[in-house]
Amino acid sequence: MSQVGRTQVAIVGAGPAGLLLGHLLHLRGIDSVVLERQSREHIERRIRAGVLEQGTVELLREVGLADRLLRERLVHRGLELLFDGEAHRVPLTELTGRELTIYGQHELVKDLVAARLATGRPLLFEAPAVALAGLDGTAPEVHYVHNARTHELRCDFVAGCDGFHGISRPSVPDGALTGYEREYPYAWLGVLAEAPPSSEELIYAHHDRGFALHSMRSPKLTRLYLQVAPDEDLAAWPDERIWDELRTRLARRSGFALADGPIVDKGVTALRSFVAEPLGHGRLFLAGDAAHIVPATGAKGLNLAVADVAVLAAAIGEWYSAGSSAALDAYSATCLERVWRVQHFSWWMTSMLHPSPDAFTRRLQLSQLRYLTTSTAAATSFAENYVGLPLSRPSSPQSSPHRGAPR
Ligand code: APR
Numbered sequence: 055m056s057q058v059g060r061t062q063v064a065i066v067g068a069g070p071a072g073l074l075l076g077h078l079l080h081l082r083g084i085d086s087v088v089l090e091r092q093s094r095e096h097i098e099r100r101i102r103a104g105v106l107e108q109g110t111v112e113l114l115r116e117v118g119l120a121d122r123l124l125r126e127r128l129v130h131r132g133l134e135l136l137f138d139g140e141a142h143r144v145p146l147t148e149l150t151g152r153e154l155t156i157y158g159q160h161e162l163v164k165d166l167v168a169a170r171l172a173t174g175r176p177l178l179f180e181a182p183a184v185a186l187a188g189l190d191g192t193a194p195e196v197h198y199v200h201n202a203r204t205h206e207l208r209c210d211f212v213a214g215c216d217g218f219h220g221i222s223r224p225s226v227p228d229g230a231l232t233g234y235e236r237e238y239p240y241a242w243l244g245v246l247a248e249a250p251p252s253s254e255e256l257i258y259a260h261h262d263r264g265f266a267l268h269s270m271r272s273p274k275l276t277r278l279y280l281q282v283a284p285d286e287d288l289a290a291w292p293d294e295r296i297w298d299e300l301r302t303r304l305a306r307r308s309g310f311a312l313a314d315g316p317i318v319d320k321g322v323t324a325l326r327s328f329v330a331e332p333l334g335h336g337r338l339f340l341a342g343d344a345a346h347i348v349p350a351t352g353a354k355g356l357n358l359a360v361a362d363v364a365v366l367a368a369a370i371g372e373w374y375s376a377g378s379s380a381a382l383d384a385y386s387a388t389c390l391e392r393v394w395r396v397q398h399f400s401w402w403m404t405s406m407l408h409p410s411p412d413a414f415t416r417r418l419q420l421s422q423l424r425y426l427t428t429s430t431a432a433a434t435s436f437a438e439n440y441v442g443l444p445l446s447r448p449s450s451p452q453s454s455p456h457r458g459a460p461r
């Protein structure tokens with residue numbers, strides 16, 4: 055016999071999207087239950103990206119979630135593009151007035167989990183949602199399993215924040231969503247190494263042997279990526295081979311010493327562009343990776359998830375406080391404007407930096423890189439997109455106190 059519960063917003067998935075949404079709704083006095091398939095330990099240890107736009111940090115600071123981030127982060131004001139054996143610095147902050155924050159996504163997830171538990175509102179781990187029902191009605195349900203029992207959670211809205219492989223998007227009736235997709239003929243082998251970063255800033259390298267990226271997490275932790283085949287076998291990459299290949303692709307004529315150290319995490323990630331339109335169906339609203347995926351090259355995935363839930367929280371807030379569904383009805387269109395801008399930038403950066411097997415295209419790539427590093431106009435356009443366009447600022451939590459469901 056399944057247990058029946060009730061809340062206002064059922065949030066499926068405790069990644070950055072689901073946890074931040076739960077917090078923004080909490081600040082508006084709106085109830086929610088967050089259901090997460092994995093254990094707390096799993097989601098707090100899952101190594102992902104770690105570049106936060108200024109808009110993302112400003113929102114996290116505004117809602118009281120940035121204390122540790124602001125203490126432990128690295129602030130970047132530029133990055134390097136390395137090609138033809140030469141590095142070219144792009145002065146991001148000089149060109150845009152905005153800065154970047156380096157802070158591991160799993161560190162942010164730890165902060166969001168701690169904040170959620172501090173509110174006392176429900177966050178269930180090892181509680182996979184197994185079915186969504188009644189999305190077309192006014193009382194949708196999420197069926198989930200917890201402690202080996204099935205539960206039904208009734209709500210006003212379902213927020214599908216369960217990532218690309220979640221159940222939310224596939225729960226939309228056939229034909230109600232259109233997926234736009236682009237696959238890339240390469241993947242990234244990513245490593246986390248206990249080695250001091252070999253450069254103050256990120257290095258994106260276009261090399262004949264393939265793309266490489268030097269990033270970091272802290273003064274003791276370096277994060278590095280190598281372009282590999284989509285079906286690359288990790289077993290074919292012992293640590294020494296990884297360091298050799300990184301040294302080759304990150305080499306420059308003026309000399310560059312890559313500090314190495316024990317590799318504590320490694321994995322191969324596919325590169326994909328995907329957008330679902332619209333971002334939801336009926337009382338189900340999709341946010342983050344459940345709705346769209348960007349190739350990691352532009353470091354946009356996390357920031358786009360944050361942008362979505364900022365819009366969604368305000369729209370749900372308006373429904374409860376003003377009885378208006380206008381912002382909810384506009385949710386998809388509002389987010390898709392930013393989603394496609396970011397998709398274009400991520401596809402463009404990916405296409406420019408991963409050396410093409412076709413000689414003509416390779417020369418176009420190098421011409422694009424030279425233009426980007428010699429023209430202030432081109433560099434400014436790149437920088438503006440890379441640091442992130444300001445978040446659209448729907449009404450903030452403080453401005454719309456919750457007044458109960460509309461009649
Ligand atoms: N029931 C409950 N939870 C689920 C289910 C399910 N059926 N399916 C998936 N989940 C959980 C996953 O375990 C994961 O913790 O949903 C969460 C989705 O989190 P993310 O994949 O981190 O997605 P999102 O919150 O949208 O964040 C996007 O994450 O993957 C990075 O690059 C991406 O930076 C981007 C960010």
Ligand code: PHB
Nearest residue numbers: 103104269350351352353
């Ligand atoms: C990372 O630090 O993991 C990172 C940085 C920049 C990217 C992608 C990933 O473009």
